[in-house]
Amino acid sequence: MTMNTPTLVPNNRLITTTAEEGRHLAIKLARLVVKATQPDEEVRKRLRDVYANDASFLIQVSHVTAIEFATIAAANDYWRNTNR
Amino acid sequence: MTMNTPTLVPNNRLITTTAEEGRHLAIKLARLVVKATQPDEEVRKRLRDVYANDASFLIQVSHVTAIEFATIAAANDYWRNTNR
Amino acid sequence: MTMNTPTLVPNNRLITTTAEEGRHLAIKLARLVVKATQPDEEVRKRLRDVYANDASFLIQVSHVTAIEFATIAAANDYWRNTNR
Amino acid sequence: MTMNTPTLVPNNRLITTTAEEGRHLAIKLARLVVKATQPDEEVRKRLRDVYANDASFLIQVSHVTAIEFATIAAANDYWRNTNR
Amino acid sequence: MTMNTPTLVPNNRLITTTAEEGRHLAIKLARLVVKATQPDEEVRKRLRDVYANDASFLIQVSHVTAIEFATIAAANDYWRNTNR
Amino acid sequence: MTMNTPTLVPNNRLITTTAEEGRHLAIKLARLVVKATQPDEEVRKRLRDVYANDASFLIQVSHVTAIEFATIAAANDYWRNTNR
Numbered sequence: 347m348t349m350n351t352p353t354l355v356p357n358n359r360l361i362t363t364t365a366e367e368g369r370h371l372a373i374k375l376a377r378l379v380v381k382a383t384q385p386d387e388e389v390r391k392r393l394r395d396v397y398a399n400d401a402s403f404l405i406q407v408s409h410v411t412a413i414e415f416a417t418i419a420a421a422n423d424y425w426r427n428t429n430r
Numbered sequence: 431m432t433m434n435t436p437t438l439v440p441n442n443r444l445i446t447t448t449a450e451e452g453r454h455l456a457i458k459l460a461r462l463v464v465k466a467t468q469p470d471e472e473v474r475k476r477l478r479d480v481y482a483n484d485a486s487f488l489i490q491v492s493h494v495t496a497i498e499f500a501t502i503a504a505a506n507d508y509w510r511n512t513n514r
Numbered sequence: 515m516t517m518n519t520p521t522l523v524p525n526n527r528l529i530t531t532t533a534e535e536g537r538h539l540a541i542k543l544a545r546l547v548v549k550a551t552q553p554d555e556e557v558r559k560r561l562r563d564v565y566a567n568d569a570s571f572l573i574q575v576s577h578v579t580a581i582e583f584a585t586i587a588a589a590n591d592y593w594r595n596t597n598r
Numbered sequence: 599m600t601m602n603t604p605t606l607v608p609n610n611r612l613i614t615t616t617a618e619e620g621r622h623l624a625i626k627l628a629r630l631v632v633k634a635t636q637p638d639e640e641v642r643k644r645l646r647d648v649y650a651n652d653a654s655f656l657i658q659v660s661h662v663t664a665i666e667f668a669t670i671a672a673a674n675d676y677w678r679n680t681n682r
Numbered sequence: 683m684t685m686n687t688p689t690l691v692p693n694n695r696l697i698t699t700t701a702e703e704g705r706h707l708a709i710k711l712a713r714l715v716v717k718a719t720q721p722d723e724e725v726r727k728r729l730r731d732v733y734a735n736d737a738s739f740l741i742q743v744s745h746v747t748a749i750e751f752a753t754i755a756a757a758n759d760y761w762r763n764t765n766r
Numbered sequence: 767m768t769m770n771t772p773t774l775v776p777n778n779r780l781i782t783t784t785a786e787e788g789r790h791l792a793i794k795l796a797r798l799v800v801k802a803t804q805p806d807e808e809v810r811k812r813l814r815d816v817y818a819n820d821a822s823f824l825i826q827v828s829h830v831t832a833i834e835f836a837t838i839a840a841a842n843d844y845w846r847n848t849n850r
Contacts, residue, residue: 354789360844369438369459373466375835379793379828384818393821398468401477405490406825408463412497413832415459421844424444424505453522453543457550482552485561489574492547496581499543508528508589537606537627541634566636569645573658576631580665583627592612592673621690621711625718650720653729657742660715664749667711676696676757705774705795709802734804737813741826744799748833751795760780760841 352385354378360421368422372415376407436469438462444505452506456499460491520553522546528589536590540583544575604637606630612673620674624667628659688721690714696757704758708751712743772805774798780841788842792835796827 355375362368384390397403419425439459446452468474481487503509523543530536552558565571587593607627614620636642649655671677691711698704720726733739755761775795782788804810817823839845 353786354793355785358784358786360785360839361846364442365439365444366437366442369463373438373463375789376828376832379789379831380824382793383824383827389819393819393824397821397825399473399477400821401481401484401487402490403821403825404464404467404477405481405487405494406822406829407467408460409490409494409497410825410829410832411463412460412494412501413829413836416497416501417832417836417839417844419444419501419505421839421846424501426445426505448526449523449528450521450526453547457522457547483557483561485565485568485571486574488548488552488561489565489571489578491551492544493574493578493581495547496544496578496585500581500585503528503585503589508585510529510589532610533607533612534605534610537631541606541631567641567645569649569652569655570658572632572636572645573649573655573662575635576628577658577662577665579631580628580662580669584665584669587612587669587673592669594613594673616694617691617696618689618694621715625690625715651725651729653733653736653739654742656716656720656729657733657739657746659719660712661742661746661749663715664712664746664753668749668753671696671753671757676753678697678757700778701775701780702773702778705799709774709799735809735813737817737820737823738826740800740804740813741817741823741830743803744796745826745830745833747799748796748830748837752833752837755780755837755841760837762781762841 352378352381354382360418362418362422365419365422365425368418368425369411369415372411372418375414375418376410436462436465438466444502446502446506449503449506449509452502452509453495453499456495456502459498459502460494520546520549522550528586530586530590533587533590533593536586536593537579537583540579540586543582543586544578604630604633606634612670614670614674617671617674617677620670620677621663621667624663624670627666627670628662688714688717690718696754698754698758701755701758701761704754704761705747705751708747708754711750711754712746772798772801774802780838782838782842785839785842785845788838788845789831789835792831792838795834795838796830 355378356371360371362371380390384393397407439462440455444455446455464474468477481491523546524539528539530539548558552561565575607630608623612623614623632642636645649659691714692707696707698707716726720729733743775798776791780791782791800810804813817827
């Protein structure tokens with residue numbers, strides 16, 4: 347299973363110290379898949395300028411983030427034992 | 431993992447006292463991802479005026495909220511032991 | 515966490531007596547998010563007249579309801595011990 | 599919680615004898631939400647004629663069914679102990 | 683609960699021997715809902731020719747398959763004890 | 767259950783050594799369903815050139831990947847005991 351892709355999971359783990367870090371990771375995971383699918387930095391930058399100004403795309407980005415976060419939150423047992 | 435983003439998880443935790451607060455948090459989480467993706471307040475305000483008047487966007491917002499809420503509700507063990 | 519929003523969770527709990535009530539709650543939860551996002555009654559009524567006649571919107575409404583219901587059903591342990 | 603809606607959950611339960619029945623229930627649950635949202639039989643029939651001939655709508659219908667079924671299957675512990 | 687639909691769950695169970703078979707079942711479950719919604723073979727064939735050549739439809743098909751597979755995989759405890 | 771499809775699950779298992787490999791598998795699973803639905807290599811290549819330059823498609827690809835990954839991550843107990 348070798349692909350010419352960038353790293354897909356930073357630090358190779360889903361465990362984070364806090365929910366805030368988990369949220370950052372969720373955003374990062376989604377972006378890294380886009381990067382693997384479209385490796386051309388210039389193309390990605392151009393597309394990003396488009397979707398950051400389009401309500402529908404912004405909602406789609408938040409949608410994907412919500413799904414990635416659900417996995418990360420479960421992996422961290424929802425950070426129940428931290429920050430109380 | 432440093433990004434110039436606003437806080438993504440208020441109070442840095444998913445645990446809330448009630449389901450009502452959990453629902454507010456779900457809405458908030460979705461909005462904060464949009465804010466991180468499009469930091470320009472003016473652009474966000476303009477897009478918001480658009481989607482608040484479009485049935486499809488409103489349904490998409492409720493869709494994302496439902497997913498965020500699923501995670502929060504599970505984190506709080508569905509608030510089974512409160513408000514009975 | 516104070517927002518000028520209507521109540522988002524009726525009775526502030528996800529626990530219902532039956533699956534039927536759980537289904538009603540799922541529909542209600544989705545509608546209350548729309549209400550919080552677009553507080554103007556007139557606008558909502560106009561949008562509703564549109565989507566109630568559009569197959570795609572109706573499917574989207576059923577989609578969101580399905581997600582909300584998944585959370586409610588799990589919260590109620592799927593009502594396994596009732597109505598048998 | 600009184601709405602002028604039809605029954606939303608046939609027999610008021612998610613428990614079924616087999617996976618096949620669970621699948622029927624999933625389809626039924628999705629349809630009953632559409633019925634509650636658009637009670638006009640004539641309108642629904644017209645919309646149905648449209649979406650049954652549109653690939654995108656058919657995929658959306660299968661999408662919603664998949665979500666409803668996930669809930670029903672979990673409620674029934676995936677019918678692990680039946681039909682083996 | 684009698685509908686003039688084809689079988690919706692082959693063999694009436696979600697348990698499969700391997701992950702590969704589980705994946706086939708996921709594709710099959712999605713197709714059978716489409717078949718139940720649009721029983722006309724000719725219409726389905728025509729729609730299939732359309733979506734098999736449209737990137738967006740292909741992604742939607744993979745999306746629904748992913749959801750069905752999530753259910754099947756959980757039902758089979760992810761085939762953790764097989765094929766190691 | 768015999769279809770003229772390529773392998774749908776590489777190595778016929780969801781268990782991977784690391785989260786990074788799990789992420790690769792998620793991407794792979796989604797692609798293999800597309801391959802099974804549209805076996806013509808030339809058509810797939812043409813569609814791929816399109817969607818790799820379209821923001822909406824890229825987000826959809828990341829969406830499906832997120833769902834497949836949720837299943838794989840759960841199957842691997844979120845790789846909690848590895849790479850710490």
